[in-house]
Amino acid sequence: MGLTSDKVLALAVLTAVGLFAGTVWLWPRLARRSVRAVAGRVGLLMGTQLALFASVGLAANQAFGFYAGWADLFGREKGMGVVVDHTPADGPLRVVDTRRVPGSASGDPAVSGRIHKVEIVGRTSRIATPAYVYLPPEYFQPGFRTRTFPASVVLTGYPGTAEALVDKLDYPQTAARLTGRGRMSPMVLVMMRPTVAPPRDTECVDIPDGPQTETFFAEDLPDAVEGHYRVGGRPGGWGIIGDSTGGYCALKLAMHHPAVYGAGAGLSAYYKAPIDATTGDLFHGDENLRDRADLRWCLENLPAPDTSLLVSSSRVGESNYRDTLKFIERVKATKRTRISSIILESGGHNFNTWRREIPATLEWTSERLSTPERAEEPPRS
Template sequence: MPEEGESRKRFLRQLGIGLLAGIVGLAATYVCSDVLLLFGVSLGWPVIIAIGVGVFLFAFMIAAAVMTHGWLRVLSIVMIPVTLLATAVRANAIYGEYQTMGSLFDYSPYPHISTLDLSLNTISVREWNEQAVAKSRNTTQIPQSGKLVHVDIPNPKSGFKAREALVWLPPAAFAKHPPKLPVMVMFAGQPGSPTRFFTASNAIEVLGRFAAEHHGLAPIVVSPDQNTAATRNSLCADTTKWGKAETYLAQDVPDWIKANLPVNDKASQWTIGGFSQGGTCATQLAPNHPNIYGNVLAVDGEVAPTEGSVDHMVEAYFSGDKAAYERQVPQNAIRNNAPSKQLMILGAGARDGESVDNIRKIGDTARENGWTVFRFAVSNWGHDWHAVNAVFAVALPYLCERMGLGNENVQFPTDSEVKEIS
């Protein structure tokens, strides 16, 4: 019996150490996330709690490994890395960031665009649909699904040192006489990469489903690099710190797309969007370049480009020129280029209160200055790719109809997890 009592005391000590460590870990994570904002945005309570529980289990297993003997010690040592892995997997499941082992290492197995034989001898979407109904050879000899390829987009005007871009092409793009297709330029967040937009989101699945139901028609989606590296934030602006990102995204990228892909070059046929920092880029670039991007699809974006304090950004990025920074703030860009007939679709995870507040502010300013605005909150999710996926699936049919690919008089759903907010 004394031995049993000693075992109970030992377990309680282990439990106490784990609980104390878990509380400290929970508090430290909250302070880093929501007080110091070390990650730029709040991690959200589901992630903060997951980390707190992970720290508790980690400390408990270490204490057990020190205080026990025999098979219990061996089991505790084995459970230490298992606990770390389980915590990481849980946090990733909440964010939905890494869907495969390849995406964890930013692996891009896709062929280069030079391996494709794309024609620029285009026809109109109306002509394409007429040929599809008539089952012409031009529309039947296309692949059953779209293709994802990579490409180095040149930078003659900007000199911006971008990483490789990824391009998704719908089946119709491979016809001998393809239709003039609309374009979506989409960004992942930061940290992130062009590959991340496709590997973390459900975009290819949603686009493929739309194409299968519309004679192979869907937008061409290009995910260029807006930051030069995963850990950098270019602010999507022309700066002295990381180069001319804005010139690259508003001139070099569109110029390459128009010269090399079967696209419609009207601004009303072009959408720019993204997640988190990528969403911020979209809401600042579209109003500053209404002749390029007629539509916006942004999720969980910030109310202003952010990398430290405003004073820090003004000095480090704009050589002390505050007006140059202010021009990049979405609400300022909207007002400076008003009035506009552009479209803005904004989304946010309902658990990400700051992002919900951001889309209200930006949306209000856009609506006041002539934009058509839709705003959505996604139930049960926060600042994560689950919110992106839900908004993308709802927004794509509407955008496609606006850009001439559908004729269903699309209505946004009223009974799903994606709720329109005023």
């Protein structure tokens, strides 16, 4: 049973309840001063506390998606050892699994869409990472067989799991529902985490002598997806959405690469790359690289990018509220970059808050990307 399994959480809760009941039942028998009785009381108290902490920790991990599995929790990331072999005929994207959209009533992809698990290898960055690709029902319908679709990259926070975007934040289900109601155009979603060089948090920076993460997201990822699916088309065909660390990355990539990303949405984002134990030395003394990782510095010192940005925060519960208001004012002052916002009355830095913002974010993104156009080549997938 995995770390995020409901069975593991239920087992931990039942264990805690059972130990509590056992403590209440056995306490009178252990109310003596013998070594055995004292050891029994200590054991029951410690066992109950450990089971309680485990239950709370497992519930929090399920709610926020901190760790994907036991290896991830104990620092032995499963994805670190993946090797992808490519023959000359292979491309930079390979589909390794196919699954139905959670909650879909039909197994027909032309009715409910489809989710592909893929492996992507950057031609320039040489970064290899998994992702999930949501293909809307229209992608499989005869009336759209010669059309390309707008696409959006969707990023988690750090450390985050790509699965949480599907199973916890419900991006494919929400997109399908909004499209069915006519509130957004059919859109392909490329869902992944920004941690493409685990366990290091690269903050989507091209690190000197290290992972070239910005290059991966700005060049390799769109190229790989466009080479396999009928998507994108630049400029104007790609958006990028993220929460927390992924939100910072989304805003930065849209600002640095407006010719690629015509819209960038940062949910609960921050606006400057941190330096801490998870990031290590991102800039190696390169002041230009450090400045470019500060979005407020970019707005004040670089030409305003021709792109659309969306930021979100809460008046109560989010630590980025004041910084977000300042960022909005700085973007407005550029007169060129377009800015929108979602400001909740209250909401913490968590999945529940982001689920309240995702429908409006998808609609906003869809409105700012180019609509499907006729493809120049026959369908590829």
